[in-house]
Amino acid sequence: MFNQIDLEYNGPVNDPKASWLITLCSVLGFLIVLTLVLLNYDAHNAGLRPYVEGSLSSSGVTNPVTAVLLNFRAYDTLLEIAVLLIVVIAVLPLRNSKTSLVRCIEVTNHDLVLTSLQRWLAPAVLMFAGYLLWAGATQPGGAFQAGALLAGACVLMFQTGVYRVNYTSIMARSLMACGLAMFIAVGLALIWFEGSLLKYPQDYAGVLILLIESGATLSIAICLASLYSSLIDIPGTGHAATFESGS
């Protein structure tokens, strides 16, 4: 059945039409049950909102989503950044190269529109990401939105082909790890001072959250961008040269 590696499933299928029909019927039945559950769902229960609103004043931020993400459920966010880092470690080549983080390469076929777009857009994206990070304390925004924007800037940089971000360099690797490292460092320091993991003292909560978010923004940006480039790593298109050490 699966003795040879292939992306298509070529195992025994008795009757494709019948199995398709059975699957469709089961999914439809499942959908009907879920719809009935949803229609009978009591939407007027308050959820966890009263608890969040009750302790929002001691969380250091005024945006409830940021308070949940980085204060009440900070452990979740810590694990999330860890998962992102683990995926990047799984995807990235093991060799690390000695070249610098960003290199300018000579390309013969300049895409004038993309290049000038990147030249104009990249600073604006950088500034907007900084704003989003800062605004996360009071409005919708925060580390993830800012990180995604920065990753978008990196992808744009990749698309123009003029600059190469070398994700295997030491600098990129330390940037990827800095978010988790900062998170764990703050957590351990809080164990020392407060006696419990990620239980912020009320006076310093805002500062600590901003500190963690800044590290997380950089990490998320570089991690997402490296995940993107790992998929585009096609031999012969020139991008593979990024992963070669020193060349």
Place this chain on the structure above:
Amino acid sequence: MSSELLYSLTGLGLFAIGLLGIVVAGHVMRKILALNIMGIGIFMLLIAIAKQDGSFVDPVPHAMVLTGIVIAAAGTALALNLMVRLHRMSDPKQGKPK
């Protein structure tokens, strides 16, 4: 019909489409896409349920979705990478296995 209910039902529909896709699709790429559609349906349902009477919003599902989006993106990237590796490992000259 309130808009929350409409969004919830749309989320359920997306979930069902994704589920059907995972079971029926032949190619791994389609399965990964179907898994993403399924995830997006669940996110949509969570966001719709978070909206309570009036303008009050439960922030906890929002935070969960925000976490989930990043995890889903990372998981998709890992799955696509594994798919590409699998494709390169299999010898295309050999043709399809019987």
